[in-house]
Amino acid sequence: MKIKMLGILLISQFCYSQNIIQTDIQGKKLNDFIQFENKLGSKVVKTDEEYISFEPVLQPVIFERKEKEIPNLRVFYKAYKTDSVIAEILYEWDVYNFDKGENVKKPISFNKAMIKKYEELISEVSKKYGKSTQRGDLKKLELINSDDGLERSDEWNVNNSLNINSDIILSEYYEKNGMVTTTPTHKIRLYVKNERKEDDVNALGKEKIDLYTIEFLKFLEKLKTSDFAGARDLLSEKIASSTTDDMLKNLAENIHFDKQIDIFMTGFQLVNDGSQYPMVQFKYKEDVSPPKEMITVLFEDNGKIIGIKPMKRLE
CATH class of the missing domain: 3.10.450.590 (Nuclear Transport Factor 2; Chain: A,)
Incomplete structure (x- = not known):
């Protein structure tokens, strides 16, 4: 829901790993991860619009981390409204976050760097939670230039609450067909979700x-x-x-x-x-x-x- 802002807004120790992503999120609060991003020197990403969520989670807090060969990483933190415990973290490397052009193409070296990053992510999560449920693969690089593109997704159902899933889409294909336009895509996403049932009891009392x-x-x-x-x-x-x-x-x-x-x-x-x-x-x-x-x-x-x-x- 798009909201117009009016008037005025007056306004623990956290152990984390040195890995690319954080998967131990159960019971962790949003402020823990804000402190973590500050230690990394991440930049806060501010949006022009504010959205009010009627779901049990707050509007995401977004940070950006620098990368060398691929798009900067954006990390989206969503927390439960009742107690600020983390509900979901999205890690996203997406060219579109930084270049909104309709026909943005990248060299093969860039796509290989994206594949390498994705493989690092899969390796990191699999070392901790075992082999993923995999769909697709990244072997046929020639698919990058086809209308199908090169895709892979992975999923780890860790327990009843914790779920991790990831995907990569690489395509240099561009086509306009009437009102339908197929544009190049270069993105990696990894979600860490802590799902729970919200109690009916109000946290404020x-x-x-x-x-x-x-x-x-x-x-x-x-x-x-x-x-x-x-x-x-x-x-x-x-x-x-x-x-x-x-x-x-x-x-x-x-x-x-x-x-x-x-x-x-x-x-x-x-x-x-x-x-x-x-x-x-x-x-x-x-x-x-x-x-x-x-x-x-x-x-x-x-x-x-x-x-x-x-x-x-x-x-």
């Missing part, structure tokens, strides 16, 4: 949700009457002094004070510095589901507001 709701309603009342000093008293010390009257006025312009609000979703949300805060997402009572407008509010544990973000769904 009723007592905390009640506290956060009361504090937000107090904030709205101050905002409605332009009592900006009183509104700032309800903000976290981390943001209160830097929140200006103009910022609060702008926020007030994007809130419908004449409408009642309901709780739409609760959980935890990660911010840019890797910190995680309790989150309550409000919708207007008259709005249907999925709502057209929402207000996401982040809190400190004591109920002080650390972030507010009104959003509108783009039709």
Whole structure:
């Protein structure tokens, strides 16, 4: 779902292997992997649009690692909303991430380097979990220039929760046939998935949700009457002094004070510095589901507001 951002956003020790990928993800939290990527010197990849997921996982956090002969690696981390435990990691080497051209072709040396990388990945995972279930192979290099392309996929069902699967697609074939265009493809993907059933019990707890709701309603009342000093008293010390009257006025312009609000979703949300805060997402009572407008509010544990973000769904 595409969301337009409005108003303002106020805002352990982890053992890891030196391998290309991390497969020991069960029970590990998102912040552990953020620290790991920071140690590697990875670059955070920011997107222009934000997407709200109605699945039990947060929007992915994306990092980029440098490569020499093949596209830079992008790592996508998805975490469960309730406790920030990792749900899925996607490792992706894809030319299209860096060149959106319709007919991007690469020399045979590049394709061989991609095959070598894929074989390294398969070897790394197989040493730990045994032989994969394999489909296709990478022996016939001449297929790269055909409409079939050169493809292989592998899968490891480690246990009831942990699943690893990978694939590589290499093709230099380009064809336009009416409205259908077949374009060259050069990509490797490897997914590490930690699947689990989400409990119906809310991680925040009723007592905390009640506290956060009361504090937000107090904030709205101050905002409605332009009592900006009183509104700032309800903000976290981390943001209160830097929140200006103009910022609060702008926020007030994007809130419908004449409408009642309901709780739409609760959980935890990660911010840019890797910190995680309790989150309550409000919708207007008259709005249907999925709502057209929402207000996401982040809190400190004591109920002080650390972030507010009104959003509108783009039709």
